[in-house]
Amino acid sequence: MLNIGCHLSSSKGFKNMGENALKIGANTFQFFTRNPRGSKAKDIDEKDVKEFLELAKENNFGKILAHAPYTLNPCSADDRNREFAIEIMKDDLNRMEYIPHNLYNFHPGNHVKQGVEAGIEYIVYAINSILKEEQTTKVLLETMSGKGTEIGRNFEEIAEIIKGVSLKDHIGVCLDTCHIHDAGYDIVNELDKVLDEFDRIIGLDKLCAIHLNDSKNPFKSHKDRHETIGEGYIGLDAISNIINHPRLCHLPFFLETPNELEGHKREIELLKGVYKW
Template identity: 35%
Template sequence: MSKKDKELIIGAHMPIGGGFARVPRETIEIGGNAFQIFPHNPRQWNAKLPNEDDVVHFLRDVKKYNLNPEYFLCHSGYLVNVASPRDDVWEKSVELLAIEMKICAKLGIKYLNIHPGSHLGEGEEVGIERIVKALNLVMEKEKSVHIMLENVVMKGGNIGYNFSQMRRIIEQCKYPERIGLTFDTCHGYDAGYDVTKPEGIKKLLEEIDREVGIGRIKFVHLNDTKNTLGSNKDRHENIGNGNLGVEGLKVFLSNPVFSSLPLLLETPGDNPEHAEDIAKIKEIYDSIEAPN
């Protein structure tokens, strides 16, 4: 087996307790060159802009460690549901999403990842209409930030478990050029996309290209899964310990469409565990035979 010349763009979801300034250094310490963060406590509705000192130190260390902001991703809070049919939840979600976009802009982070949301039984059309309305509002207010729609599993009225739904959101938005996709391997596998087989990846990429275009995929959430293909459970596992496994991840990383994107881990544990998972991914990638 021969090692390929291209270095992986890889990182993990990083802690922000005590401030954003810690993130660039800790990213390097765990073997990463990319990262994902929450813009605030993800379990709360309230969020505020970071203080100037924190921003200055964050931006300084981004330069110090020679990190590329194109590989940074913010992940929206857990409470946001812009597909909600409940006006109070929808309005709070839009308000919080707008603040999250401002936080991204302050930190120089171009990409904000969201789950499209759940229609809570009111139907796909209702949900998509609410999502589009919300995205149009927040993208009008903050024009420097792009929204990444993440694929999800088919449960609880979720929207975004296939790419036809993603297309319908994108084509109705005022700013389609500022909407991309994050592909989550755990969510995809649990939703029935077999990313452990070449034919499964071929079928997935054909669907993505047909519905939204391959160029829309900007990030990968690289997660193993505790569950079986098509289970619609969504439970992440550490690299190589789940149903994707080392061999399945090797197949996935053999595809240049995915392996060339920023790979962000959301696996269980904290920085030490993420360091181990990043090392495993690099080992798997280095074991792939280079094309002739």
């Protein structure tokens, strides 16, 4: 069964997101833990959480993916910005335990001319500050496109972060198809080669989720602009190869394409139509 969903608004709670996922044929979803451009989070409604967990169990939902706000930069040059990122991520992980055994994704950050090595040290410190042995949530580093001073532009940078993490069982990777295409990994023509490289450098056992996005920009553009499935430079054939690949087909896939619910519904129907397992 294809485990697929899209990004949904969390403004009306978990049960609402679950119901919207079912309306579009999804069996999982991604959501922001709080305002994506700020830091404010809604209070947890335990009744809503309980109803969602029952809904998810009844409908065989896969793991859902929480996304940290874009404003966080755990490798900022500013001390307070780094502290703020750690505070928010700690709070997010505490809140995630209301919906245990799911996934939490974040962008590694921008080193802002401090250099990659310094940036990675800060990211490792942040991760080691937030992880607890007893947590059930797995924290995922997202692969990035390489614009500006982003860290995570290649598999080596992700691997170096993981190397420094103490509780390695609690860390994984979310691979974004648009990002790695724009970063220079040829998933259109050499998917097997890219996966071999990921396995050699990071380990496919660390790959826990995929952001399934087409790209508005050509290969190796370092731009990061998502496109609707089949309408960009990656294309439907390559996307089909990804969701059907025997090393990837078991993973949850999350659409972050420029669409409303009806558009995501059409994309999910399209992807189910080409899914072979």
